[in-house]
Amino acid sequence: MKIPFYRWLPLILLLDLLSGCGNSLNHCWFYSYASGSGTDTTAGLTPASFIELRPDGSYTLDFGKYEYGAWTRKADRLYLTDQQHKTYVYTMNMATPKEMQLTVAKDRIGHFEGRPLPSDKLAEDPFAAENNRWRIPATHKESDAEIKQRLYNHCRFWEFYFAWALNKKIDYLDVRSTPTAIKIYGNGFGLKPFAELPARWRSLFFDEADCRKANEMIQDIFRNKTIAWPNTDSKYKMFIGAFQQLEQYCKP
Known part of the structure; x- marks a missing residue:
């Protein structure tokens, strides 16, 4: 017996989100605060600190130093390869269209607020x-x-x-x-x-x-x-x- 497509649709959307193929990361993320038991080494992060993740796979970031390059996501890992071809890996503890949590230091979580992307230009x-x-x-x-x-x-x-x-x-x-x-x-x-x-x-x-x-x-x-x-x-x-x-x- 064939199952109607509309019954599969919610499951497909859920799997898409869990696999990281959704577009929830395509935002400009601004740092808000840090939490966790680890030592606070986020002195370079301020309310103006941001990471912009664009749909074309490019990113820009300022965490106390400005950089730009390409980004990819694999499961709960965010990979950022900067303009000098150096790759940084961040663990994502949570990512929704409104909030993203990244491990910014050992046992220290950075909380970021999602804002809409600027112009396509x-x-x-x-x-x-x-x-x-x-x-x-x-x-x-x-x-x-x-x-x-x-x-x-x-x-x-x-x-x-x-x-x-x-x-x-x-x-x-x-x-x-x-x-x-x-x-x-x-x-x-x-x-x-x-x-x-x-x-x-x-x-x-x-x-x-x-x-x-x-x-x-x-x-x-x-x-x-x-x-x-x-x-x-x-x-x-x-x-x-x-x-x-x-x-x-x-x-x-």
Whole structure:
């Protein structure tokens, strides 16, 4: 006797999920907290730490250091092969469309919250490598043009970060944990004093002189250029417009 297909369908879907062939991992995952009895070695993880797993098998990640490459899943293991062809293996304790748990240290679980993926266009993805070249530490003393390019790319990230939140109707964004020289308020932004710059932001520059020069470039823009804040009730639209203008001033 043949069993109707519709009776098999729930079982097929369940097996698909258990085998890891489902698409529940195709999200942008943000770190929320750690649990477990192991020593807490997650100091590099903040609310801005993320791992983006795209349907094409590519990923980007920032767990205190930015990387990108290819990902695969086998049972409860997540394999990440970065741009230098080094593979990292994470044990997944749980993965649903809303929450993922990864073993980030011995007997220590990192809890991640799932957010919808940005645009299919990588050029407009705030987490894509193209918009995060500023996160790659300098390997040499940079020229003024190179520092401006780093600042320009940084502003592009912020533009697409807010555009992603607007398009996906995300109610809350963390803007304090991302390493930056720009202090973002509820109704505007300003420049952080050099002494208050995050250590991670400082580490992106070849030396203190280059980092200081970047601050001076931003300060010069704020003092001598006009940024017209869009007249809108949407804070996301307001920041999108402001960062678009800041980008133009940062162009090499």
